[in-house]
Amino acid sequence: MNIDVTQASGVAVVVPRGDLDMAAVPHVRSALTGLLDNGQSRLLIDLDDVAYIDSSGMGTLIAAMKQARAAGGDVRLCGLQEDVRTIFEITRVMQAMSIHPTRQEALASWR
Amino acid sequence: MTPNAAGSTFSMTSEAEHLLRLRKWLREELVGHGVPKQEQPNLLLAVGELCANSIQHAYEGKGGHPINVSVRSSAESLVIEVEDFGKPFDPRHYDAPDLEALPESGYGIFLVKTIADSLSIDVAREHGTRWTMVKYRPGYGPAASGGGRT
Numbered sequence: 001m002n003i004d005v006t007q008a009s010g011v012a013v014v015v016p017r018g019d020l021d022m023a024a025v026p027h028v029r030s031a032l033t034g035l036l037d038n039g040q041s042r043l044l045i046d047l048d049d050v051a052y053i054d055s056s057g058m059g060t061l062i063a064a065m066k067q068a069r070a071a072g073g074d075v076r077l078c079g080l081q082e083d084v085r086t087i088f089e090i091t092r093v094m095q096a097m098s099i100h101p102t103r104q105e106a107l108a109s110w111r
Numbered sequence: 112m113t114p115n116a117a118g119s120t121f122s123m124t125s126e127a128e129h130l131l132r133l134r135k136w137l138r139e140e141l142v143g144h145g146v147p148k149q150e151q152p153n154l155l156l157a158v159g160e161l162c163a164n165s166i167q168h169a170y171e172g173k174g175g176h177p178i179n180v181s182v183r184s185s186a187e188s189l190v191i192e193v194e195d196f197g198k199p200f201d202p203r204h205y206d207a208p209d210l211e212a213l214p215e216s217g218y219g220i221f222l223v224k225t226i227a228d229s230l231s232i233d234v235a236r237e238h239g240t241r242w243t244m245v246k247y248r249p250g251y252g253p254a255a256s257g258g259g260r261t
Contacts, residue, residue, distance in 0.1 A: 019134070022163045023127035052134065052152075054159050055218035063215045083152035090225050091218055092210045 003031045008107055011042040017049040020057030028057065032064040032075070041073025044106050048079030058087055065097060074098060078106035118183030125166045125176040125195075130159055133180060144184040147249070154191070154246060157226040160219040161193040161242050169197030169239060187251040188228075196239035200232055228252050 001018035012035050016028060035043060045061065047053070065075035076098040080088065088094040100106035121136045123129040134155055141151045162178055170176045181192045208217040223244065224230050233241040247255065 019131060021127070021130050021159065022166065023130060052155065052159075054130075054156060054163060055216070055222060056163060058218070059215040062213060066213075066215075086153050086226075087156060087218075087222065090222060091208070093213065096213050 001027055003028065005031065005035070008044075009110070011044050011107060011110060012040045013044045013046060013103065013107075015046045015049065019052040020047075020050050020060075021052060021054045022056045025056050025060050029060050029063070032060065033067070036064065036067050036071065041068050041071040042110060043068060043073070043075045044103065045075060045077050046079045046103050046106075047077055047081065047084070048103075050079075051081060051083060053084045053087055055087065055091075058091070058093060061097070062093065076100065076106050076109060078103050118181050120179055120181040122177060122179050123162070124174060125170040125178055125197075126174040127163070127166060130162060133162060134159060137180070137182070140182045141189075144182060144189055145248075146189060146246075150246070153226045154189075157223045157244060158191055158193060160222050161244070164200075164219045165193065165195035165197065165240070168200070169195040171198065187248060189246045189248070191244045191246075192241055193244075194239060194241040199234040199236075199238075200240040200242075201234075202232065228254065 001016055001024040004015040006013045014031065018024060020028060032043065043064065061075065061077070068075045078100045079102070080099055098109060100109060119140065121133060123133055137155055137158055138151065141154060146154065158180060162180065165178045166172065177196055179194050183190050205220060207221050208214050227244040228247045229245045231243045
């Protein structure tokens with residue numbers, strides 16, 4: 001899985017490309033904790049290029065969110081594809097995380 | 112719809128990297144068995160979760176061990192089996208996740224039970240576990256006749 005990271009208004013925009021499954025978790029976890037450990041507490045994960053997420057991938061996002069919130073920040077999501085919404089809905093993570101349709105709306109939620 | 116489609120089997124070893132190949136195979140199988148497009152993502156997720164469970168728990172994260180996935184269908188239903196030959200699943204030690212607590216793990220079997228119309232577990236084998244997941248076609252199954260989910 002490739003992961004691009006850019007900065008926008010003090011928010012680290014993380015863009016994973018590929019399937020966020022058990023195989024990708026170590027790489028994604030490393031990228032997110034690397035940012036959080038370096039003091040970046042506002043992360044936006046744009047999932048527009050992710051067509052599959054399993055529970056281990058979702059768990060990695062939850063863990064990052066908890067670490068960010070403990071530091072006074074947050075991990076927010078955008079670009080959730082229709083095919084991957086189910087896992088967030090069944091587990092009620094949809095209600096627990098800040099999830100926005102677009103990157104623009106997600107970044108605006110921090111203003 | 113493709114009634115009475117013959118079954119086929121995919122074999123992998125217990126490395127997470129093989130899950131992508133599994134999903135590619137399963138996507139084609141689901142199309143061939145006439146599964147509606149809107150149901151395919153959930154079935155991919157459920158089977159992926161069972162295989163990940165085998166990797167993580169049956170084989171305790173160790174690679175090189177076999178996992179088999181088979182798909183067959185009839186006019187009434189699609190049946191998917193996932194089997195491993197490692198440490199058997201123990202239902203006595205399974206607890207559904209506390210969703211309110213937003214755990215970081217433990218969602219796998221819960222997801223499968225939610226997505227499948229029925230899920231049975233066979234651990235009365237020499238080794239390992241065979242999971243059998245049934246998804247009824249629209250208009251079939253207990254839900255269609257007013258019964259409950261198993």
